[in-house]
Amino acid sequence: MVSLTVDLHRLSKFVNVALPVLTVLFLFGGKFLSFYLNFFTVTFLFLSIVNYFYLRVQTEHSLLRNFGIVAQGRYLIESIGPELRQYLFASDTEERPFNRVERAEIYRKAKNIDSASFFGSLKEFDSTEIKIRHSMYPTDREALLPYSLTYGEERGIGNTYTITKPIIISAMSYGSLGRQAVRCLARGAKMAGIPMNTGEGGYPKYHLMEGCDLIFQMGTAKFGVRDEEGFLDEEKLRDLAGKDEVKMIEIKLSQGAKPGKGGLLPKEKLTPEIAGLRGVPLGKDVISPPHHKECKDKSTTVSFIRRVQEVSELPVGIKFCVGSFEEVEELVGEMARQNIFPDYMSVDGAEGGTGAAPKAFMDRVGVPLFPALARVNRILCEAGVRGRLKLMAAGKLINPGRQMLAFALGAQAVYTARGFMLSLGCIQALQCGQNTCPIGITTHDPTLQRGLDIPTKAKRVENYVHNLEHDLHELLAASGRRSFNELTMKNLFIPEDSTLAPLLDQQSLASTYN
Amino acid sequence: MMKTKASWILRIFAAVIFTQTLYFKFTGHPDSVEIFSALNMEPGGRILIGILELVSAILLLVPGTVAYGAILAWGIMSGAIIGHCTEIGFEGDLLSLFLLGVGVWVCATVLLVMHRHQLPLLRHTYEKPDSSA
Numbered sequence: 060m061v062s063l064t065v066d067l068h069r070l071s072k073f074v075n076v077a078l079p080v081l082t083v084l085f086l087f088g089g090k091f092l093s094f095y096l097n098f099f100t101v102t103f104l105f106l107s108i109v110n111y112f113y114l115r116v117q118t119e120h121s122l123l124r125n126f127g128i129v130a131q132g133r134y135l136i137e138s139i140g141p142e143l144r145q146y147l148f149a150s151d152t153e154e155r156p157f158n159r160v161e162r163a164e165i166y167r168k169a170k171n172i173d174s175a176s177f178f179g180s181l182k183e184f185d186s187t188e189i190k191i192r193h194s195m196y197p198t199d200r201e202a203l204l205p206y207s208l209t210y211g212e213e214r215g216i217g218n219t220y221t222i223t224k225p226i227i228i229s230a231m232s233y234g235s236l237g238r239q240a241v242r243c244l245a246r247g248a249k250m251a252g253i254p255m256n257t258g259e260g261g262y263p264k265y266h267l268m269e270g271c272d273l274i275f276q277m278g279t280a281k282f283g284v285r286d287e288e289g290f291l292d293e294e295k296l297r298d299l300a301g302k303d304e305v306k307m308i309e310i311k312l313s314q315g316a317k318p319g320k321g322g323l324l325p326k327e328k329l330t331p332e333i334a335g336l337r338g339v340p341l342g343k344d345v346i347s348p349p350h351h352k353e354c355k356d357k358s359t360t361v362s363f364i365r366r367v368q369e370v371s372e373l374p375v376g377i378k379f380c381v382g383s384f385e386e387v388e389e390l391v392g393e394m395a396r397q398n399i400f401p402d403y404m405s406v407d408g409a410e411g412g413t414g415a416a417p418k419a420f421m422d423r424v425g426v427p428l429f430p431a432l433a434r435v436n437r438i439l440c441e442a443g444v445r446g447r448l449k450l451m452a453a454g455k456l457i458n459p460g461r462q463m464l465a466f467a468l469g470a471q472a473v474y475t476a477r478g479f480m481l482s483l484g485c486i487q488a489l490q491c492g493q494n495t496c497p498i499g500i501t502t503h504d505p506t507l508q509r510g511l512d513i514p515t516k517a518k519r520v521e522n523y524v525h526n527l528e529h530d531l532h533e534l535l536a537a538s539g540r541r542s543f544n545e546l547t548m549k550n551l552f553i554p555e556d557s558t559l560a561p562l563l564d565q566q567s568l569a570s571t572y573n
Numbered sequence: 574m575m576k577t578k579a580s581w582i583l584r585i586f587a588a589v590i591f592t593q594t595l596y597f598k599f600t601g602h603p604d605s606v607e608i609f610s611a612l613n614m615e616p617g618g619r620i621l622i623g624i625l626e627l628v629s630a631i632l633l634l635v636p637g638t639v640a641y642g643a644i645l646a647w648g649i650m651s652g653a654i655i656g657h658c659t660e661i662g663f664e665g666d667l668l669s670l671f672l673l674g675v676g677v678w679v680c681a682t683v684l685l686v687m688h689r690h691q692l693p694l695l696r697h698t699y700e701k702p703d704s705s706a
C-alpha cells in the first residue's frame with residue numbers, strides 16, 4: 060500500500076510536468092515535421108488544462124487537488140468497482156474497519172445528498188444483529204423534545220456547559236491530524252454548533268483559531284499542562300481553562316484502540332512545531348505513559364479528578380476503555396465513598412480508531428463498546444449514582460443507526476472521530492501513521508494538505524452533523540419516544556446469542572420474542 | 574432555463590459555422606484547398622477535418638452528446654488556431670476566418686464547462702454521491 064501511494068505521488072508530479080512539455084514538443088513537431096502532429100498537441104493541451112483545473116481551481120475533491128488527472132484513474136476504477144469486486148475482490152460489505160456502504164453513507168451526508176437506499180438492505184438478516192424497535196404509534200415530529208445536556212449541573216458549579224446537539228467530535232490530536240484537518244474540523248464544529256475535543260496534542264493552537272467550543276483533553280503525558288516530570292502543572296491548566304473557548308476538561312485514562320498503553324506519535328509525523336507544543340525531543344517516537352503519574356489506584360484517581368475540577372473550575376470528564384467490569388465497579392464505589400464524581404464518563408469501545416497503535420492492542424485488547432456501555436450504565440444505576448454524571452460513548456458511532464443503539468444503552472451524547480475524518484473525505488487508505496495520507500488529513504506534508512480546502516470541508520462537517528441529527532430525530536420518532544433519555548434497552552431487539560443478552564432482565568428478554 | 578437557452582444559442586452558432594466551412598471543404602473550394610496546401614495536408618487532411626467537423630456539429634446538436642461535440646470542436650478549433658499562428662497567417666480574409674475560429678473555440682469551451690457532467694470520466698467526480706474524496 061505504501062509504495063503504491065508514493066508512486067502515485069511521483070507519477071502525478073511527473074505527469075504534471077510531462078503534459079505541458081509534450082504539448083510544446085508536439086507543437087514544434089507540427090511546425091517542423093508534419094502538421095498532423097498537432098492532433099497530439101491539441102490532445103495534450105486539453106489534458107494539461109483539465110489537470111490544471113483539478114490541481115488549482117476546483118476545491119471539492121482532495122484527491123484530485125493533490126494528484127490531478129492521475130487520480131482520475133481512481134474514480135474511473137471506482138466507478139467500475141462494483142463489477143470488479145463482484146468477480147475479483149472483496150464485496151461492498153466486506154472491507155474493514157468501515158465497509159463501502161458505511162463509508163458511502165457518510166460521504167453522502169457530508170455532501171448533503173439524499174442518502175436514501177433502494178430495493179433493500181445490503182446487510183444479512185439472520186436475526187443475529189441488534190435492531191431498533193419501532194413503535195406502531197410513532198411520535199409526531201413536533202412532539203419530540205428539544206435536545207439539551209448540561210455538564211456540571213450535578214455539582215452546581217458556575218461554569219456549566221450545555222450542548223444542544225448530541226454529537227461531539229472525538230479526540231484527535233494535532234500531531235495525529237495535520238493542521239489543515241484540525242482547522243477544517245474546528246470550523247465545521249463552529250458552523251454546526253457542536254464542541255470539539257482537542258485530543259492529547261498539547262496546547263490547542265490550531266483548534267483555537269476557529270473559535271469553536273473545545274473540550275481540552277489531558278492525555279497520560281499531559282502535553283500542554285505537564286511539568287518536567289510529567290505531573291500536572293496547575294498553573295498551565297488554569298491558564299488553558301481560563302480561555303473562553305475551552306468549556307470542559309477531559310482526563311484520558313485509556314482509549315479503545317490501545318487500552319493499557321499510552322498514546323503514540325510516530326517520529327515520521329513529529330515536526331519541530333509539534334515537538335514544541337508538546338514539549339518533547341525531535342527524532343524519536345513520542346510515547347505517552349500508560350497511565351497518569353498521579354493515578355496509581357482507584358483512590359488516587361478519584362482525588363486527581365477532584366483536583367482537576369478544582370483547578371480548572373470547569374466540568375471535568377474521564378475517558379476510558381473498559382478492561383474489567385470489577386475495576387469499574389470498584390472505581391465507582393470509590394467515587395461514591397469520596398463523594399467525588401467526574402462530570403461525565405466517556406466509554407470508548409475496543410473498536411475505536413487511532414492515528415497509530417500496536418496491532419495486537421488494536422485487535423485484541425479491551426471490551427467492545429456496546430457490552431461495555433451497557434454494563435457501565437448498569438453499574439452506575441445499581442450503585443445509585445447514575446444521576447451524578449453524564450454518560451457518553453465512542454466506537455464506530457459514525458452512523459445514526461449505531462448511534463441510536465448507544466443512546467438506548469445509556470449514552471446521553473456520542474463521540475465520533477473517524478466519522479468526521481470520513482466526512483472530510485478520508486478514503487480509508489490506512490496510512491494515517493506514515494505522514495503520507497493522500498487526502499491530506501493525517502499528514503504534515505503541506506503539498507498533501509493543500510488537498511483540504513478549509514471552507515469546502517468545514518461545510519461538509521456541518522452537513523454531516525445536520526444530516527445525522529435529522530436521521531436521529533426520525534429514528535427517535537419511529538421508536539415512539541420523545542427524547543434520547545427515554546430510550547432503554549427495551550427499545551432494542553437483542554437476539555439471544557448477543558453479548559448484550561445476559562444484561563437484559565428476564566422480563567425484557569422474554570419480550571424480545573413477543 | 575437561461576442556461577438551456579444560452580446553451581442552444583452557442584450550439585447552433587458553432588454548428589452553423591461548421592456546416593458552412595465543411596461545405597467548402599467537401600466541395601474543394603479553392604480557398605480551402607489553399608489553406609490545407611499551406612498545412613501540407615491536401616487532400617486527406619481537408620477531408621478528415623471536414624468529417625470531424627460534421628461529426629462535431631451533429632454531436633453538438635444532439636442534447637445527450639453536447640459535451641463530446643464540444644470537446645471535438647474545441648480540439649479542431651485549437652488546431653485551426655495553431656495552424657493560423659504557425660503556417661497560415663492572418664492576411665485579408667484569413668483574419669476573419671481566424672476570428673470565426675476563435676469564436677467557435679470560445680463557444681466550445683463554454684459548452685464544455687456547461688455540459689461537463691455528461692462526460693463519463695467527470696460524471697463520477699462531479700455527480701455520483703458516493704465518490705469519496
Ligand SMILES: Cc1cc2nc3c(=O)[nH]c(=O)nc-3n(C[C@H](O)[C@H](O)[C@H](O)COP(=O)(O)O)c2cc1C
Nearest residue numbers: 229230231258259411412413414454455475476477
Ligand atoms: C486519527 C485519530 C487520532 C486520535 N487521537 C486520539 C487522542 O489524541 N486521544 C484520545 O483519547 N483518542 C484519540 N483517538 C480515538 C478517538 O477519539 C475515538 O475514541 C475512537 O476513534 C473511537 O471513535 P470512532 O470509532 O468514531 O473513530 C484518535 C482516533 C483517531 C482516528
Ligand code: SF4
Nearest residue numbers: 485488489490491496
Ligand atoms: S485517507 Fe487514509 S491515511 Fe488519510 S486519514 Fe484516511 S485512512 Fe488515514
